[in-house]
Amino acid sequence: MGIRDTIASDQRASQRMGTQTEAQFVESVCVPLLCSTQNPDGGWGFHPRSESRPEPTCWALQALLQHSWPEIPEAAVRGFRFVRETQLGDGAWPSARAERVGCWVTALACWVLLAEKNSSNAVARGLDWLCKDWPRDSTPWRRFLGRFSSQRRIFPTNNSYRGWGWTPGTSSWVEPTAFALLAFYECPAELFPPAAARRRKLAEAMLRDRMCPGGGWNCGNPLVYGVAGEPLIIPTVWALLALRNQPERRENVLSLEWLEKSVANIQGPGSFALARMCLEAYGRMWPNNAPEFRSLHQRNEFLENIQVVAWTCLALCGKRRFLPVGLPRERAS
C-alpha cells in the first residue's frame, strides 16, 4: 500500500467515525429527539407528537439500532412490536395504520425486522408479498399494447424490466424498487424466497435502464418528450445502494461521479445525510467543505422531520452495522 493509499484509508476511517462536532450533534440533538418522540404505542410519527406510522418507525429503529449496536434497547423492542402489529393479513405493510392495502413500506419493514430474532415469520410473509407484487405498467398485455402506443415516444423505457411500484397496481419506480432490492440483499439465505432471484435480476435491469443520461436517477423518468430528466439526490442514493454489488458498472461509476459533484449544491438535510451514507458505503471521500449538519439543523430544525433525524443519525454514526462499506451479501442468482 502506497503512502497515498494509507492517507486515503486513514481519512476514510476518520470520516466513518465522524468529527467530534458531528458525534456531539448526534448525541446531543438527534438521539435524544428520537428517544423522546417515540409514542406510547412504540411507533414514531413523521413529526414529534404525530401519529405512529410504519415508515418513520422503521427509520427511527434503524437509527437507534445503529447507535446502540450490538445492544437492542427497550425502545427498539417496543418499536419492533409496533412494526409487527401493523403488518396486514396478506403480509404487506401499509403506510398508515388505518390503511388496508400494503405498499412499498413492506420492504422497509422487512429490512428492519431482520435485526430482530422473533420476527422471522413476519419477514418471510413480507418478502413473499413483495415477490408477488408485480407492477401494472409492464404486464405482458400492456407491453403488447405499448407497441402501438404513442407513449413510446414519451417514455422510451424498456418495460420488460420490472421493479416495484409505490403502491400495488401502479408503475415501477426507482425508490420502491431500490428498497425491495435492499431488503432482499440483507435477508439471510433461509429467508430468501426462491422467486426473489428472478425479481432481483429484473429489478436491477430496470434501475439501470432508468438512469438519467448523464448519470444519477430521478423518480424514474430519464427522458420525457425527448428532454433529459434531471437526476435527484435521494433516488440516486437508493439506486446506487441497491446496485452496489456491481460497483464497476458504467451506471454506478457515472452516477457516483454525479453524486460527488452534486454534494456541494445539496440544500436539504435529508439529501445530505443520504448522500453521505452512500458515498461512505462506496468508500468515497466526503468533501471537507461540505456544511455541517448542526448548521443545517439550525436553519429550519429539519422541519421537525423524524425521518431526516434518523437518516442523520445513520449518516454520522461511526459504527457501520447499517449499510457497511463493501459489497452486500451475495445471494443465489
Next chain:
Amino acid sequence: MNGRNTALVPSFQRPLSTVLIRRSASYEMELASLIYESLLEFKLPTKDKTVLLKPNLVGLDPLGIVNTHPAVIAGAREAFLRLGASQVLIGDGPAMDRDTEAIIESVRLSEFAGPLARTFVDLNIDDVERVPLKTRASRLKELYLPKTVLGVDFLVSMPKLKTHHWAGVTLSLKNMFGVVPGSCYGWPKNVLHWAGIDRAILDINAVVRPDFAIVDGIVGMEGNGPIQGTRKACGVLVMGDDPVAVDATCCRVMGLNPGRVKYLAQAGTLLGHVQAEKIEQRGESIASVRTPFAVLDEFRQLLG
C-alpha cells in the same frame, strides 16, 4: 374532521363568480399590498381563522418558472394576516422529490416568508385521515388526506400559470394534487395517474375544493410544462373565490379555450363556472392582458 364539509352545488345553482385580474410586471413590486387590496374586494371570512396557502412547489427552479414565486406566497401570507387571520400556514406535498426542505430552500421561501419551522407544513408527511370521495369521476373511492388540509378554516390554492403535458394546463384545480400525501401514495403519486389525471383532479377538488385561488401569472411556463417548458412572462395575478372560474379566466388569458380542457369542462358542471357569461371579470380585462401560450402538439385543440 372528515372532509372540509364543502357541499357540492351544481353549477347551474351557483351565483355568478367573481374573478379579479391584477397587473404586476415583476416580483419586485409590493405584492403584499397589491394582494391585500385585491382580497378586500371579496370580503373573505378569514378574520380569526386559520388559513392554509397551498403553492405549487415542484423542485429546483433556477429560472423561477416552475414553482409559485416565493414573493407571491409571502405577499399572500402577509395580506391574509392583515385581514385578521389568526394563523397563515404554507403547505405543499411536492410530487417528484421527497426532500421538501431542499425544495423550499432552493426556491428561497424562507428569505421571503421568514422562518419556516412552525409555518410550513410538509403535506406529504402530515398525519392523514381516510376521506371517502364525494364523486366517482375516477375509480378511486377514498383517499387518505392530510389532517392539516381537512382541518383549516380557509384553503387557498396558489398555482403557477403553466401548461401541462398531460392535463393541458395546470392551475388552481390541478394544484390540488399536492395535497395528496406522498407518504401514502409515493413520489410521484402514481395512483392518481392510473386513476386518470383529469378524473382524479375532479374527485380531489370535490372533496377539498379550495375556498380561494391566487394564480402566479407574473412569469409562467408554456410548452412542455409543468417542469421542462419555457419561460413566459404574462405580468398578471389572477384571483377569485371560485377556482374553476379562476382557471377558466387563466385559460382565456393564455389564449386557450377552457371548454376544451377536459377536466375544466367537467368541473364546470359541479365545481364552479367555466362559461364567460357566468363570471364577472374585475380589474384588468382579459383582452388587455391576453398572452398566447404555446402548447404541445397533443394540445393544439385547446388553442383559440
